[in-house]
Amino acid sequence: MNVLIVDDNEIARDALRQIAGRIKDVHIIGECSDAMQAYNLLKEAHADVILLDIEMPGMTGLELTRNLEKGPLIIFTTSKRDYAVEAFELNVADYLIKPVSSARLIQAIDKARELLDSAGEEMKVNDDEFIFIRDSNIIKRLKLDDILFVESMRDYVKLHTAQRFYAIHNTLKTVEDRLPDNRFLRVHRSYIVAVSKIDTIREGVIVIQDKTVPVADAYRSTLNKRMNVL
Structure with a gap:
């Protein structure tokens, strides 16, 4: 895993390098003291993960993230x-x-590694019962009934089940178009839920098997109608 450290504080960079450098399979490809330097470096070097500060002179970490349409x-x-x-x-x-x-x-690196390991998977919907996940040359069949919710994460979409999640390199809109709308509903710009899996709705969040999913105001009315909430 190639990791880039971006922070305007030298002490902070040193601390991150010392910790990350001891993690198995992590390779520190470089350190940058500002976001523009990182932006230029990423045109020539490949990074899987960026450890990124937010408040920096010039371009902030948030601005850099928005400018990286696809990438780490x-x-x-x-x-x-x-x-x-x-x-x-x-x-x-x-x-x-x-x-x-x-x-x-x-913990954060492990989370990123799990996402990267699943990045080769693609999705096909055969009918209303199954989704087929392609991982390298292996096609896995995933029951629609096993999907609890779907989460968008930059260049990836995570299909959450009770046991694990599958990450595919796609957009949430593409996944939404392929899932049957009689079973799944968009409730947030970044989330789609399986309606039949909803346990409770409270204080702007949906609870599905102890996992919480936010509900955006723009989708709340549609959700209430779909749930036949009185």
Whole structure:
């Protein structure tokens, strides 16, 4: 896994390098002190993951993420919680608060690795009962009834089941068009849920098997009608 560290604070970069450098299969391809330097580097070098600060002189980490239409997974590393909502709207892999502990960074890297390992999968809908996931030369059959919800994450879409998730390199709109609309419903710009799997709806979130999915205001009325909420 190729990792790029981007932070205007040298001490923060050193700390991240020391932790990440000890994780098996992680290769630090470089360090940048500002976002523009990272943007230019990424034109020539390949990174799977960026450990990215948010508040930096010139271009911010949020702005860099928006300018990377396709590319590395983003793990934000910042001293402030204020940007969390905006960050996750960009579908980043994780959001770490400084000082970043070894355990928390390892968790974030493992999460990114799982997503990358599933990146070769593609989706085909054969009928109303199955989705076929292509992983290299192997085609896996996934029952629609096993899908709890679908989550968009930058260049990937994650199909969540009770046991695991499958990540495919596609857009949420493409997945939405292929899933039967009598069983699945968009409830947020980044989420589609299996209506029959909804346990409760409270305080703007859907709960499905102890997992929470946000409901955007624009979709709440449609959800209520679909659920026949009185």
